[in-house]
Amino acid sequence: MTSSDDLARVVVNHLSTALDVPVAAIALDAQLTHLENASSLRLLTAVTAIEDEFALELDPDALVRVRTVADLASLVEAGIRSSGAR
Numbered sequence: 001m002t003s004s005d006d007l008a009r010v011v012v013n014h015l016s017t018a019l020d021v022p023v024a025a026i027a028l029d030a031q032l033t034h035l036e037n038a039s040s041l042r043l044l045t046a047v048t049a050i051e052d053e054f055a056l057e058l059d060p061d062a063l064v065r066v067r068t069v070a071d072l073a074s075l076v077e078a079g080i081r082s083s084g085a086r
Contacts, residue, residue: 007080008073011050015069018046028070035069050076056083 008028016023019037026035032043050072051057056079066072 004073004077007077008070010053011046011069011073011076014046014049014053015043018042018049026069028068028073030069031067032069032072047072054080056080 012023012026012028015021015026015032015035019026019035019042021036032038047058047063054076056076058075058079062075066075
């Protein structure tokens, strides 16, 4: 299984790509909506890429409660655990 730190790095990398900002500009405690270039479409692009990488589908109800980068990483980790992926 992938470690929590590795998952956080994957989430940050996908956010960096989708938002077109450097990885260093994305802190784990940052509010997703406050990230540079953040829009619903760009954030959805990042989430979709994360789902594709881990072959999982995140719960839409849980996604709307995600506020920070760390929240998103935790949700991905929970999804991986429940699906038995990676």
